[in-house]
Amino acid sequence: MPKITIDDIELEVEPGLTVLQACELAGKEVPRFCYHERLSVAGNCRMCLVEMEKAPKPIASCAMPVGEGMKIKTDSEMVKKARHGVMEFLLINHPLDCPICDQGGECDLQDQAMGYGFDRSRYLEMKRAVDDKYLGPLVKTEMTRCIHCTRCVRFATEVAGVPELGATGRGETMEITTYVEKALSSELSGNIIDLCPVGALTSKPYAFVARPWELKKTESIDVTDALGSNIRIDARGPEILRVLPRVNEDVNEEWLSDKARFSYDGLLRQRLDKPYVRRDGKLRPATWEEAFAAIVARLANVSGNKIAAIAGDLADCESMFALKSLMTSLGSTNIDCRQDGAAVGEGSRSGYLFNSGVAGIEQADAILLVGTNPRTEAAVLNARIRKRFLSGKAKIAVIGPDADFTYKYQSLGANPPVLSDIASGSHAFAETLKKASKPMIIVGSGALARADGAAVLAAARAVADSCGLIKDGWNGFNVLQRAASRVGGLDLGFIPGAGGKGTKAILDGASSGEIEVVYLLGADEIDTKRLGKAFVIYQGHHGDAGAARADVILPGAAYTEKDGTYVNTEGRVQRALRAVFPVGDARDDWAILRALSERLGKKLPFDTIEAVQTLMAKAVPHLGNVDETTPASWGAFGTAGTITGGDFTYPVDNYYMTDAIGRASITMAKCITEILGQGTPRTGTHG
Amino acid sequence: MSTQTGAIPEVASFVFTPDYLAQAQAVIAKYPAGRQASAVMPLLDLAQRQMASDKSGGWLPRVAMDYIADMLDMPAIRVYEVATFYTMYKTRPVGKHHVEICTNLPCWLRGSDKIVAACEKATGIKLGETSADGMFTLSHAECLGACVNAPMIQIGDDYFEDLDETSTASILSELKLGNKPKTGSQIGRKTCEPASGLTSLTEPTKGRGA
Numbered sequence: 001m002p003k004i005t006i007d008d009i010e011l012e013v014e015p016g017l018t019v020l021q022a023c024e025l026a027g028k029e030v031p032r033f034c035y036h037e038r039l040s041v042a043g044n045c046r047m048c049l050v051e052m053e054k055a056p057k058p059i060a061s062c063a064m065p066v067g068e069g070m071k072i073k074t075d076s077e078m079v080k081k082a083r084h085g086v087m088e089f090l091l092i093n094h095p096l097d098c099p100i101c102d103q104g105g106e107c108d109l110q111d112q113a114m115g116y117g118f119d120r121s122r123y124l125e126m127k128r129a130v131d132d133k134y135l136g137p138l139v140k141t142e143m144t145r146c147i148h149c150t151r152c153v154r155f156a157t158e159v160a161g162v163p164e165l166g167a168t169g170r171g172e173t174m175e176i177t178t179y180v181e182k183a184l185s186s187e188l189s190g191n192i193i194d195l196c197p198v199g200a201l202t203s204k205p206y207a208f209v210a211r212p213w214e215l216k217k218t219e220s221i222d223v224t225d226a227l228g229s230n231i232r233i234d235a236r237g238p239e240i241l242r243v244l245p246r247v248n249e250d251v252n253e254e255w256l257s258d259k260a261r262f263s264y265d266g267l268l269r270q271r272l273d274k275p276y277v278r279r280d281g282k283l284r285p286a287t288w289e290e291a292f293a294a295i296v297a298r299l300a301n302v303s304g305n306k307i308a309a310i311a312g313d314l315a316d317c318e319s320m321f322a323l324k325s326l327m328t329s330l331g332s333t334n335i336d337c338r339q340d341g342a343a344v345g346e347g348s349r350s351g352y353l354f355n356s357g358v359a360g361i362e363q364a365d366a367i368l369l370v371g372t373n374p375r376t377e378a379a380v381l382n383a384r385i386r387k388r389f390l391s392g393k394a395k396i397a398v399i400g401p402d403a404d405f406t407y408k409y410q411s412l413g414a415n416p417p418v419l420s421d422i423a424s425g426s427h428a429f430a431e432t433l434k435k436a437s438k439p440m441i442i443v444g445s446g447a448l449a450r451a452d453g454a455a456v457l458a459a460a461r462a463v464a465d466s467c468g469l470i471k472d473g474w475n476g477f478n479v480l481q482r483a484a485s486r487v488g489g490l491d492l493g494f495i496p497g498a499g500g501k502g503t504k505a506i507l508d509g510a511s512s513g514e515i516e517v518v519y520l521l522g523a524d525e526i527d528t529k530r531l532g533k534a535f536v537i538y539q540g541h542h543g544d545a546g547a548a549r550a551d552v553i554l555p556g557a558a559y560t561e562k563d564g565t566y567v568n569t570e571g572r573v574q575r576a577l578r579a580v581f582p583v584g585d586a587r588d589d590w591a592i593l594r595a596l597s598e599r600l601g602k603k604l605p606f607d608t609i610e611a612v613q614t615l616m617a618k619a620v621p622h623l624g625n626v627d628e629t630t631p632a633s634w635g636a637f638g639t640a641g642t643i644t645g646g647d648f649t650y651p652v653d654n655y656y657m658t659d660a661i662g663r664a665s666i667t668m669a670k671c672i673t674e675i676l677g678q679g680t681p682r683t684g685t686h687g
Numbered sequence: 688m689s690t691q692t693g694a695i696p697e698v699a700s701f702v703f704t705p706d707y708l709a710q711a712q713a714v715i716a717k718y719p720a721g722r723q724a725s726a727v728m729p730l731l732d733l734a735q736r737q738m739a740s741d742k743s744g745g746w747l748p749r750v751a752m753d754y755i756a757d758m759l760d761m762p763a764i765r766v767y768e769v770a771t772f773y774t775m776y777k778t779r780p781v782g783k784h785h786v787e788i789c790t791n792l793p794c795w796l797r798g799s800d801k802i803v804a805a806c807e808k809a810t811g812i813k814l815g816e817t818s819a820d821g822m823f824t825l826s827h828a829e830c831l832g833a834c835v836n837a838p839m840i841q842i843g844d845d846y847f848e849d850l851d852e853t854s855t856a857s858i859l860s861e862l863k864l865g866n867k868p869k870t871g872s873q874i875g876r877k878t879c880e881p882a883s884g885l886t887s888l889t890e891p892t893k894g895r896g897a
Contacts, residue, residue, distance in 0.1 A: 157762075163762035163764055163765065164762070164764055165764065166764035166765065166767060166768045167768060168767055168768055168771035168772070169771045169772065170771075170772045178764065179749075179763075179764060179767040179771075180749065180763075
């Protein structure tokens with residue numbers, strides 16, 4: 001390992017590191033614009049110049065690999081002068097319009113100009129002006145501010161896998177552009193806003209809205225997919241103004257999908273802000289007491305087996321736990337958190353988890369995707385698969401229709417029986433899996449929600465068993481969930497108990513009159529027409545499909561408005577924190593259930609969220625291990641059978657509207673018209 | 688290119704003619720499989736030449752760049768980047784004769800301002816413009832590497848060197864008539880030999896190699 005001296009600090013570093021990385025290890029800050037640790041090295045901004053002994057001139061530390069015996073100075077007169085010079089050059093054409101720039105207050109150029117800038121300009125010439133570019137409804141451009149670091153170009157090309165941005169022209173006429181007028185077609189395009197070190201790329205929905213120091217920042221968890229990306233919610237007063245990613249190497253690195261970042265404006269629209277009770281066929285505003293009274297009246301003399309509950313995709317563990325406890329005390333086992341009817345959850349926990357872990361993708365050397373398009377189901381996770389693809393160390397195959405995954409793959413056709421062929425070893429890809437040291441299968445939630453989902457799950461499991469996906473220290477069997485609540489719900493056992501009915505049976509029962517009362521906890525993605533004449537209680541935050549059919553509406557809190565526990569697809573328990581208070585009369589979901597239970601005479605044994613969490617951890621111990629994943633043992637799951645359905649299809653047609661928040665968001669609606677094109681189905685998912 | 692202005696006309700489609708296609712395939716075959724993208728520059732040149740006609744010089748419409756991107760299996764933006772970087776690729780239509788006048792220091796010291804004026808007078812247009820008949824486009828060029836023979840202009844593929852107002856005017860009028868004016872030095876010297884005749888190596892070499 002090379003020994004290197006940085007400002008009299010001697011240290012040994014890994015070979016292959018750059019001087020800049022070594023400087024960071026030594027605790028020395030090096031200013032930079034173009035360098036980003038997750039992108040390739042460009043070396044074009046020259047801000048990271050340092051002095052190297054025996055070198056005739058300053059070196060760009062981001063592009064210089066460490067060598068034995070190097071002596072680096074980061075704080076000498078030469079370095080200071082060089083960086084001052086670079087800064088002066090960068091500012092030749094930069095407009096210095098900080099007072100009207102949205103990046104103001106969180107701008108790398110602004111900050112570093114404080115350290116390295118001169119207090120006045122020596123230039124009398126005109127500054128250049130550049131036409132602004134159209135990059136879609138999410139990214140606002142002010143290209144005169146661009147300093148040509150090319151981070152956005154490298155991100156689009158490398159991480160997002162949509163090579164649509166580039167630098168055209170040269171010298172003074174160089175411009176960052178798509179050349180053709182078009183919106184970026186990536187689900188990760190918002191990240192270029194974070195990457196941009198100046199105010200050239202800013203958030204369109206957040207334009208001229210606030211200054212960063214006015215915002216209250218809350219660390220939370222995203223619920224728009226099952227990845228559980230770590231987010232920071234920035235709010236001012238009662239309004240959420242933006243959502244940014246937090247770094248979590250194990251989950252989202254530092255990326256965030258556009259849906260997670262931009263659908264927050266949906267939290268202000270279509271909200272249920274007071275209880276409603278249906279009278280004379282019409283939903284009318286009511287007080288909490290009236291709403292509870294209506295429920296108590298209807299539930300009187302209804303036996304437990306005629307009551308059912310379905311939990312939606314955005315539900316937190318606490319509210320599902322409370323609802324399950326209430327249903328148990330009412331004597332009902334008709335509960336289900338799988339509103340898509342997916343055949344997961346019965347049997348071992350490993351049968352519904354992403355067992356390898358999201359970070360495990362970076363070790364996999366053979367990946368088989370089954371009926372899933374991760375690009376639309378978990379965009380940030382897809383970026384991780386692409387990263388592995390770019391390393392050239394993983395063979396990727398897909399059983400499903402052809403689509404642009406942003407990486408090349410071997411198509412095995414869309415016909416499900418291919419799975420059985422691989423399991424029996426008669427398909428060539430079986431060999432690839434067997435030879436791989438860390439093979440991986442990723443089964444989509446859509447593939448399991450088919451009528452023959454249980455057989456698909458069993459076939460996938462057979463592949464795992466027969467092709468050596470399960471070995472010491474490696475479990476290559478993965479289910480990619482796409483609902484934030486799903487793993488938490490399954491962990492809590494929010495599935496039909498003995499003799500209980502699942503989602504499909506509940507809907508059948510409601511149609512036939514066998515089920516008289518249905519409690520929907522934010523469940524909107526079910527066929528509400530099939531609820532028949534059942535009395536529907538809808539507890540949730542948006543006036544979506546479920547609320548439209550409801551007989552009583554209990555207004556709950558959205559994920560930004562309550563403390564809650566979510567378990568992501570790999571089984572990581574994460575806690576979201578309240579950023580703002582629920583709107584109007586809406587309340588925390590666990591508290592609503594607690595209050596209702598008292599009216600029903602089945603008082604639930606908790607009065608605080610901490611008490612719920614303690615009880616929950618007592619019932620399901622691993623839910624107490626926040627921010628950790630608890631590995632699941634390899635047990636039995638799936639029901640072997642014949643796969644009767646036709647070809648696999650991907651469950652998400654419309655990436656931007658897969659939940660009630662997205663459907664209420666104007667930004668997401670713009671994305672559909674400007675990115676996906678007209679004629680995209682309004683609901684994002686099948687069924 | 689900064690000197691090119693004006694609207695870009697819509698071109699509906701572009702494909703190589705069989706002749707050009709054969710040349711393109713010969714270029715692509717020079718590179719190993721999977722490295723076809725290396726052929727982007729020669730292919731852009733071929734496309735530009737194919738676009739040339741009696742009424743205009745060659746240029747690269749977007750469809751041509753897209754066509755080449757497709758042919759070489761590379762993202763279109765990478766082709767746009769190359770095509771806009773080099774001044775030899777025209778992303779807007781130019782006249783049949785694209786007159787590029789070097790205005791860098793050596794040419795300027797030797798009187799390139801006069802050459803510009805002579806060109807503007809002979810064609811009736813200003814720098815950066817294209818004549819109404821589509822015959823000429825005038826632009827200034829950065830150093831074209833013929834400083835010994837300054838001042839100079841490039842028209843299409845040819846260099847015209849050691850110019851003055853008279854020779855410039857006569858070159859342009861010849862072009863207008865459809866003739867092919869003499870290329871290279873206009874004062875009769877051979878390539879970049881000294882203008883006043885050889886000062887060394889005046890006798891035949893002796894010994895080996897003679």
